[in-house]
Amino acid sequence: MKILLVDDERTEREGIRFLIEKFQFELEVAEAANGKLAMEYLQKYQDVDILLTDVKMPYMDGLQLAKYAKENRPDVIIIIFSAYSEFDYAKKACEVSAVNYLLKPIEVEEFKQVMEHVIALCRQKKQWKEQKENLLVADKKLLLYRLFNTKESVTEIVEKLKEYKINLENKYICFVSIETRNNYFELCEEEFEKILKRNMKLPYEQIDFYPNQIYVIIYSREPIEERKVENSIRLLYADLTEEKAEMPSIIVGTTFFGIKEFSGRVKEMEDVRNDTFSYFSGVIYIAQKAARDTGTLEETMQMKDSIFRSIEDENMPAVEEQLLVYLKRLENEKASSAFYAKYLILDIVKAIYQKYGIYNESLIMQTADEIMNSHDLWKVGEVVSKVIREITVSQKQSLPDTSLTVSEIKKVIKNEYMHDIGLEEIAEKVCLTASYVSFIFKKETGYNLVKYLTDYRMKKAKELLEESNWKIVDIGKACGYTNQPYFNKLFKNYYGVTPKQYREQK
Secondary structure: OEEEEEOOOHHHHHHHHHHHHHOOOOOEEEEEOOHHHHHHHHHHOOOOOEEEEEOOOOOOOHHHHHHHHHHHOOOOEEEEEEOOOOHHHHHHHHHOOEEEEEEOOOOHHHHHHHHHHHHHHHHHHHHHHHHHHHHHHHHHHHHHHHHHOOOOOHHHHHHHHHHHOOOOOOOEEEEEEEEOOOOHHHHOHHHHHHHHHHHOOOOEEEEEEEOOEEEEEEEEOOOOOHHHHHHHHHHHHHHHOHHHOOOOEEEEOOOEEOOOOHHHHHHHHHHHHHHOOOOOOEEEEHHHHOOOOHHHHHHHHHHHHHHHHHHHOOOHHHHHHHHHHHHHHHHHOOOOOHHHHHHHHHHHHHHHHHHOOOOOHHHHHHHHHHHHOOOOHHHHHHHHHHHHHHHHOOOOOOOOOHHHHHHHHHHHHHHHOOOOOOHHHHHHHOOOOHHHHHHHHHHHHOOOHHHHHHHHHHHHHHHHHHHOOOOHHHHHHHOOOOOHHHHHHHHHHHHOOOHHHHHHHO
């Protein structure tokens, strides 16, 4: 905490500084020789907690200074000290909300008691302020979450967000969806927020969806430059993939103006996410993906369909021949982005792997990496050719019965949801790779597996709050959440209230 000492006598300031050091009060000390200089200091610096001021000073006296502080810096605690003990001064000190009135010469023990009292008040005020700020942050995050995950009026939610200085009206807006294979955003929340802040050069808000998925809203009064967004996303992706710690899937939406298109653009993002290659890692720009001529798109898709028919017929020589034509076509499409081309090639690789029943996670991730890190379209073609060569010499594998597999996955979740399990652990229990478990579960149920697990846990938490007298911390642990603040935040995202508030309503 910081204290500002104001007295036109230097020896008085030095004496008080000595006493602060003597009693080892944890205070940073600033000084001013008169009220005018002190007022200028308060205007320039916002970190003053305590104002200790003499009364009689040139230019501006202590009572005038205290009045200014009361009106403009109500968070600052004021102490008046003076050689004048008349009642009028004490009365005026009360009028400007001074906590105490000290007489010169200062009594050491009295000074100690006053400062201990004031420091305790400062700590209490800081604690209240932090609690209030935490509540405001939680409410703001809930409103942002509801923008994407509710049937409420977007207009009404946007209006409420203005209270938190977030104005999305009459702004250019762009969505970014980031998904990871594991619960990165739960385990590395602070680290990710630092990465995002470091790389995102435009105004933005972060919305937490699931332990492995977040949305970012970029918004600006001026048109959003595609170049700036691409640069920020490139740096963000590089930070997240440093040392292969994470392999995120990032989708960058089309920029739009105003909130009327909000819901439609959210659906657009969800549609692209649902169509994404199940083990895809990299970046997709919807604007670039959709910027091509319709006739060209139809022609290109016909070529792609021909390749898919050849894959279905297990005619790999035809696949390679058609792929060559396909790549030439993509090369001639000047409007096609590298990310779009790679995304389509990943679809072809996916179809080949699925046809031959190959779900080796490390092999698939390695192939996806080679494609996404290729700087040349023909290098991408070489990767696919290598996949074809390796697959044609292996025997076709039959896929497990998917319905039984999904049933077994649900059984594992039902029996193990209270433990620290995720995609990898579930896959291990059903003796399949994590990528195949994720793919087949979503294919049959339409649910992301991590989302299904989270939904199941939230449902169980609600039941326990309704039917038991367990402590909330124990309910969180019983539902697989050892991190109590995270459990509270996730529950509030689902039901609009904290677990404690939910129980009190019942």
